[in-house]
Amino acid sequence: MMKKQHGPAFVRCLIPITECPSCNGAGLIQGVFHQLECIGCHSSGFVHAETLEPLLMQDLVIQLGLKVRNLAAKVKALDCSTTSAEARHYQQDNTRGAGRTTFRGD
Numbered sequence: 001m002m003k004k005q006h007g008p009a010f011v012r013c014l015i016p017i018t019e020c021p022s023c024n025g026a027g028l029i030q031g032v033f034h035q036l037e038c039i040g041c042h043s044s045g046f047v048h049a050e051t052l053e054p055l056l057m058q059d060l061v062i063q064l065g066l067k068v069r070n071l072a073a074k075v076k077a078l079d080c081s082t083t084s085a086e087a088r089h090y091q092q093d094n095t096r097g098a099g100r101t102t103f104r105g106d
Contacts, residue, residue, distance in 0.1 A: 012062055012066065014063065014066050014067070014070075015048065015049075015055070015059065015063050016048070016049035016050065017046045017047065017048060017049055017055065017063060017067075018046065018047060018048075018049040018052075019045060019046065019047075020038060020040050020041035020044075020045055020046060020047045020054075021040070021047075021052065022038050022039075022040035022041065023038035023040065023041065023045065025045040025046070026038070026045060027041065027043040027044055027045040028043065040054065041054045042054045042055075042057065042060075044060055046060065046063075046064075
């Protein structure tokens with residue numbers, strides 16, 4: 001049963017979007033001599049996942065912004081936890097020779 005609601009929602013929710021089946025997410029369709037804008041997705045490359053209808057421009061901008069922020073947060077979480085082999089190599093001591101002197105490269 002759906003909850004009755006009056007007025008706009010206070011919180012924007014993420015609408016499921018998928019690539020346009022007409023243009024395969026490119027936003028353009030190849031004509032005979034030139035490229036045409038896809039009318040199936042308003043040349044954005046994305047449509048509603050369940051109904052395959054194009055989203056309004058205002059909704060599309062909001063949805064893509066939410067999606068970019070979510071993906072940026074995931075990338076930031078993954079990026080901070082890993083260290084590369086080069087970083088580990090520069091963190092270890094580089095003692096050389098009999099006197100165990102440290103070469104800094106200065």
